[in-house]
Amino acid sequence: MAEARMIDIYIMGSRYQVPEGLTILTALEYCGYRMIRGCGCRAGFCGACATVYNFKNDPQLRYDLACQKTIEQDMYLVQIPFFPAAKALYNLEEVEANGEQVLKLYPDLVKCFGCNNCTKTCPQDIEVMWFMSDALRGDIREVAIKSFDCVMCGLCAARCPQGLVPYNIALLSRRLYGRYLAPPSKHLEDRIAEIEAGKFDAEIEELRKMEQSELKRRYAGREIEPAY
């Protein structure tokens, strides 16, 4: 195995040499930082590891998830493990699924002036500003769909000059959509009623009491629905 090439990075201003090919997260650890905050799933799903960086000779700020982004020569980086963000409290059973409701819970939404910083910041490449304007128009479905891949890392809120919290507005919209606007599933409702009526009790009871050899036979012979 060839030795990995070492490159320079700067963690909160201090220079370190680390092998090429690490992620920002593993580079921090390589340098001896023991993570407590700023590290969750380590796989790009939880948003714990929001990171800001630029380069020695390029002041332009960039944003990413530390567990996913590969380090590059002369990176200057710092994590944002926590950022204060407003979250409205509500009882989902008592709110209505419409735009006024979203505005009532997040009245500052009107302050969005479309600077697009949120979209430029999003490590998931979500069109944050567009869903904010959908929210303003009261189109909950669009907010829900556009924002779906949000890992709630908080970078959009950290960058919003108006102090808005797009990810919480998106969460409210998705919950409203899932609860009230998505079409109900008849087969699910029917099945729940059947279970409550005891329709499967005898069959499950039979399987539960069955000799293992017979259970194995049933299993081996069970009909398998094609995957597609």
Added chain:
Amino acid sequence: MPYPGYMEESIRKVEATRQRRLKETFPRITLEEKAPLLQKFHPDFIEEGMRKLLVGPNKGSRTPNEMADVLEGNSRIDPDKIDLLRIDYDVDILVIGCGGAGASAALLAQENGADVLLVTKLRLGDANTVGAQAGTQAADRPNDSPAIHYLDTMGGGGFTNVPELVEVLVRDAPGVINWLESLGVMWDKNPDGSIHELSGGGASRLRLHSARDYTGLEEMRVLRDEIRNRQINYLEFSPVIELLMDDKGQVAGAILVNLETNELSLVRAKAVVIATGGMGRLHIQAFPTTNHYGATADGLVLAYRVGAELIFMDTMQYHPTGAAYPVQILGQLVTEKVRTLGAQLVNADGEQFIMPLDPRDVVAAAIIQECRRGIGIKTPTGEVGVWLDSPMIDIIRGSGTIGRELPAMVRQFGRYNIDIITEPILAYPTLHYQNGGIRINPEGATTVPGLFAAGECEGGVHGRNRLIGNSTLDIFVFGRRAGRAAAQYVKGVKLGSLRLDHVRQWQRELERAGIAGSRAISPLLLPDYASHMPDYLPDYGRQALAVGQIKIA
């Protein structure tokens, strides 16, 4: 960094056989073929990797060395230095861990009238739950039934599952899907509202409910929001390091530590629900893992010390398809949904060697076998893997399917310039799930009074091998049950005075067994990757993975 040239050559072979393979169905493994394959290639059967526990309720049972190390560990506290009269929180129910199981338990306990405190090691929802991609099982389509789900689950578990637990699992399942939807979870649906369900390894019906490939994230962010909305008290970065008991032998609370300040707090609670999830960060047999940073089997350690019995501690689940390339995402999950949607597994010659939707233990063993035979593909950093032929999906199901169904996977590989729509994925098994755990009854009660458990930390539901989609079901079924049952239980409980004698007794037992001096302290809380080489660089990483300790108290 797209694939290097020599890997591209192997991909050409995969492409060359693709048309033929599209029409080819590899036969499912028979029960007769299964046993020898597992025995030869599945990590659970590697004798050097396992040992018998020397102390505790499961003394004499086999378990992986790394698990034995924490189960036989020394306590982090000196009972003589803890003032049991200085109680910081006095509640009905303490829920430990905020993944899907803990969140559900907390919500149901509160709904049933209990005063709840939820404590968790990292942030709310930093958990294995958030990483679940493929989906959640529930038999709710007309051609399916809870009985068929029961049969699939028992068969997947090698018929070792505890039948009463499987029964409630399958029976509660459709209700769980509905509960989550009523809280605002957005299931993938067809325009008529019917749920768009997929098949999964070992399941005989299309039964996976998903939310793109962000299913666990969607479930978790909704539940976490609900915990906040209902103003359930919670503490983050405050793991439990030991349980408290009372003089009547009931579990009576816990000791927490603030991870950042090392400050200890005492919680008195009439019942405790352990929902601490899995163990991937113990890196059993040096496997990389899909698990989150805090998956260190703490709940098992805590429960074991108060005398709770564990079950199936010799079986871990290795997910067949961890990423084997690029090295940045080594061991991270490539969801089974990729196979569910139609991708086959093929070796360096472009040939299939296993039915991609056989149960996980079988598929993992088959991949290991293929690589040992030398027909895997070696990466520049020395990893091996086989191809997961993702481009087949769009060919079978129409172009656009991958983009729609697997945005997280497209994004994850896209970051490294690998387009899974046109090129296959290199995969190798990764440590994924703890099949066994704390023994519970259908209400989530353990063998110790006052102690409940739910989710990945408990065992029995899945027997020796869990099926896809049955864990994110388990956590809600048993999280809800444990929360509800604990709320009932506390109505009749009178706590005596608090005690830490179990810790003294534990230490004496370690002394008697002659291992007190040689065992580390546990629970581990977090793996220590700092200043060690990262685990995935073969040059130096593997040996350096002696998981360290965090200095506390």
